[in-house]
Amino acid sequence: MAPRVLVSDKLSQTAVDIFRDRGVDVDFLPELGKDKDKLLAAIGQYDGLAIRSATKVTEKLLAAADNLKVVGRAGIGVDNVDIPAASKRGVIVMNTPFGNSITTAEHAIALMFAVARQLPEADVSTQAGKWEKSKFMGVEITGKTLGVIGCGNIGSIVCSRAIGLKMRVVAFDPFLSAERAEQIGVEKVELDELLARADFITLHVPLTDKTRQIIDAEALKKTKKGVRIINCARGGLVVEADLAEAIKAGHVAGAGFDVFETEPATDSPLFGLPGVVCTPHLGASTTEAQENVAIQVAEQMADYLVRGAVTNAINMPSISAEEAPRLKPFIRLADVLGTFVGQATESAILEVEILYDGSTAAMNTKALTSAVLAGLIRSQVADVNMVSAPIMVKERGIILSESKRDKSGIFDGYIQLTVKTARQTRSVAGTCFSDGKPRFIQIKGINLDAEVGEHMVYITNHDVPGIIGTIGTVFGEAGVNIANFSLGRDHPGGDAISMLYVDAPVRQPVLDKLMAQENVVAAKPLAFNLG
Known part of the structure; x- marks a missing residue:
């Protein structure tokens, strides 16, 4: 059939x-x-x-x-x-x-022109029989500084178009390497510097916990007077009420919005304000x-x-039907390893090294690598999938290397992920047992055996007596139930790690209390999709 x-x-x-x-x-x-x-x-x-x-x-x-x-x-x-x-x-x-990449990028450029020259308002006025030439004094695009927040596929196209318009382009993207920035002709900067320098700001990032309300009242205070802001990415990246107040106060000169916090947008604080151009999600x-x-x-x-x-x-990499049953548990493992490092790493990633040991070396490592990379950058790029992840990593200039070797330890096969940033090198390894469930077997070179759960907490601490009781007491007093508690250390009295599998997400006040305890160095909440 x-x-x-x-x-x-x-x-x-x-x-x-x-x-x-x-x-x-x-x-x-x-x-x-x-x-x-x-x-x-x-x-x-x-x-x-x-x-x-x-x-x-x-x-x-x-x-x-x-x-x-x-x-x-x-x-x-x-x-x-x-x-x-x-x-x-x-x-x-x-x-x-x-x-939709080119179409969305072109719409952002079109909105930038419309805002700069007040085209919609001038059109309405002229077609109404008025001739208010002096009322619609615009600004040139040429020579202005464009700040691009998010320099992935769409953002990089916007950069190219803006450079063609003789604009200076500065970009903020944690995954953009200096080499890639030089290649596409932009200056890589931190967000605060972009806000301070840009005449126009355009957003091209997904809506994630890290990007939600990235432009709020505090961010707007850091911008130069007369800035114009374009959003063709996702509603919720900009706090519309805060932007409206900045426009009313005369600090922000205008805005072009194609996306809104609530859609369909029948009402918004931006509607009706001078210098604001709005379209009904026409990017694509x-x-x-x-x-x-x-x-x-x-x-x-x-x-x-x-x-x-x-x-x-x-939610699945490119694989053939024949290899799917054997590969699926290790796909999940690869995603877990990438997700762990992605959530634990704050600074820009420069290099990614993946080692396939033993039985994993004989698998479809292309699919496994795609799963690792998708997990790695999902905290920044919510719409990433197993196919687009390698492309996005390449676009950002991240150096990727893979290696394979015969079985070298007690496990039949495992995957090791090492990520290098400007500040540190982070390493994690994992395997799947006969039940098909992923497990962490090494973090930062420290061996352990940790079952992976939907909600976890990664703790680094000093190896001293009573530390387990300290952690347990803090969580117990907060009503956090620990399903599994795994430990590892480099040597007696040295550095130690704990991986806790808990029943529900741990609130920040609980983590703050934990980090205030003597001999606790850091505590990081983790979330894994094990579907």
Whole structure:
């Protein structure tokens, strides 16, 4: 029986034809995604679901999708898909990470021009029969400094266009190396310096815990008077109320916004302010981009349903159907190792070294490396997947090296990840036992055996009597239940580490109290997606 796909959002007819040409039965019902009840009733009969942004793939919908194997999002953002719930049910989530890049970058440049020359207001005035030439005094782009926050795929395209406009470009991106910055012709700076120097600021980062409200009242105070701010990335990166106050006070000269904290945006503190240009999330809205992402998602989904090939998956790397059962536990392990280092490392990463020992050296290490890199940079790039991660790492100028060797210790096979920054070298190793669950076996050269849980705390401390009791007391008084407590040390009385598997996330006040204890050096909360 041929696989069945439901297209529940507006995709091009070309995409529908691709499904049919490749032997997939397809129902093109572009309005169904807006009706939750009808979609819920229908989803159980389909193997694939092709969507844009209107359809919400919730845990409830996935629970009713008994036959669903793949969800394909025509576009980069997957905010409308419950990825953890999909992973738990074994549903692959695919996107098209690069189909909208040029279109979004061009929209940012267009907004910058519109704000600089007050084009929308001048248009309305002129078409109303007025001739208010002196009212609309603009500023030139040439010679101005553009601050780019986020220099990945879209951000780097914006940099290229801005340099072509004879602008000076400074960029803030923790993953941007000095070599890559030089290659694309920008000056790499810290965020505070960018805020102080930029005449225009444009944001091109995902919405994560580290980037949420990156431009707030405090950040705006650090900007120069007359700055103009562009956001075509994600709502929530800028505190709209704070920006509105800065515009009213005359500190910020204008803003161009395509994305908002709440969408659809029927109201915003920015609406109606002079010098502000707003568009309804048009970053990807060009004929070329819509066609490109629709074709890509149809090809990817058809290839998976017919041939078992996995491409551009958020929650699974590119692997063949034959190797999947043996490789899957080590894919999870590789992601865990990368996620650990990504969460534990604050400074920019310069080099990544991955060692495959024993049985892992004979596996599909390309997929394993992709999983490591995706975990490593997910704290900064929320939309990363197993395919796009290596590209993003390369774009940022991070040096990647891999090595393989025969079995060298007591484990049949393990993976070791070493990351170098300007300040330190961090190393972690792990393996999978017969139960398929990932385990940490070495951190910072210190051996231990730590089961991986969804919520963990990584503690570095001095190896002294009573330290276990100290940690246990702090957590016990805070009502934190410890499921597993693993220890390791370099030598008696030396440096030691603890990995705690806890039942729920540990609040910052508890960590602060722990770090205030004598002989506790640091405590870092960790979160892992083990779906």
